[in-house]
Amino acid sequence: MSTKRAYVSPLREQAAARTRALILEQAELLFAERGYGRVTVADIAEAAGVASKTVFASVGSKSDILDRIVDKAVVGSGYEQAVARILDVRTPDGVLQALARGTRAGNESQFKAHEAIRKALPVHENGEALWERATADYRKALHAVARHFLEVGAPALRYSPEETADLLWFWFGPTGWRTLVVENGWSWDRAEEVLYRTAASALA
Structure with a gap:
């Protein structure tokens, strides 16, 4: 019995990668300017021009974002x-x-x-x-x-x-x-x- 492979769109992957990069870039800037404790996921989402749920889906929590910035x-x-x-x-x-x-x-x-x-x-x-x-x-x-x-x-x-x-x-x-x-x-x-x-x- 054959199973269908999930189709992966290169354009969609590229768009997702750009979104992640933008979120990390804006988070890094906000953390550097205001301090990690004074920045919310909503702040990051607003700066990146996306919804908060997109931030969580793309890069995770605020702590996850900081880990990615470190790496x-x-x-x-x-x-x-x-x-x-x-x-x-x-x-x-x-x-x-x-x-x-x-x-x-x-x-x-x-x-x-x-x-x-x-x-x-x-x-x-x-x-x-x-x-x-x-x-x-x-x-x-x-x-x-x-x-x-x-x-x-x-x-x-x-x-x-x-x-x-x-x-x-x-x-x-x-x-x-x-x-x-x-x-x-x-x-x-x-x-x-x-x-x-x-x-x-x-x-x-």
Whole structure:
């Protein structure tokens, strides 16, 4: 006995994908501007020009939307490509320059997502786990860079490999960039230059 296959319309799938992308884009913007706790699904629906039930059907609850924003930001930061480029650099100073450039690019391109995530932490039902999800790959990448930095001939160690990775997180993690650019109004160019020089001076 044959069974009928459900017909899947490519045009309908494309339209659904565009709707999801628009909902996530507007949610990210609202979360970044107002804060996660002050935004409702109805607000997101209105900004995206769809019904609330479409939001739930397309991307889920507000918590689901934030999870999708986290996943999109991790991939969109380009951290894997940046680490690959850094691991090709063969001098300690070059490693730090490439790290400053790569982390600047990731933080700048994903600025709205980072703000959305950061503003959600105080009110999210599991903020600690959310921050861990958002930063785990970032931290692993900096540990890989720290090992490489030491392997390519960094000066006599003042710090252990673990401490070196912690310091790279301190300077080049999202909080360091945000402190200079958002809280103190530095340009991204100036922040990149100073963070690189600070790291180079401390680790030289």
